[in-house]
Amino acid sequence: MSEAPWQVIIHRKPEKILRRLDGDVLERIQRAIRGLASEPRPTGFKKLSGYDNLYRIRVGDWRIIYAIEDDRLIILVLEISTRGSAYRDL
Numbered sequence: 051m052s053e054a055p056w057q058v059i060i061h062r063k064p065e066k067i068l069r070r071l072d073g074d075v076l077e078r079i080q081r082a083i084r085g086l087a088s089e090p091r092p093t094g095f096k097k098l099s100g101y102d103n104l105y106r107i108r109v110g111d112w113r114i115i116y117a118i119e120d121d122r123l124i125i126l127v128l129e130i131s132t133r134g135s136a137y138r139d140l
Contacts, residue, residue, distance in 0.1 A: 055087045056123045064114075064130040075112065079130060082109045086125045090118050104128070106136070 060068070060083070068076065085092060091105070098104040098115070106115045113136035115129035129136060 058125045060127040067130045
């Protein structure tokens with residue numbers, strides 16, 4: 051029996067960032083976000099210290115910061131940003 055896929059919800063701020071991106075970067079970030087629906091803790095993910103359920107994955111110089119709600123099978127994408135500014139507004 052296959053496991054039910056997770057629901058991925060992208061908050062407003064990262065959605066706006068995605069609309070401004072194009073080309074290869076956009077495609078790679080979208081692929082990474084879609085991958086979270088089947089594997090919320092992919093190879094290379096890191097738990098952010100100081101937070102109970104925040105994680106990040108790298109896509110080149112970009113970071114995707116997300117929360118995992120295990121009990122509801124939901125992934126909340128909270129931030130998509132370049133490395134230097136990804137952690138400022140958490």
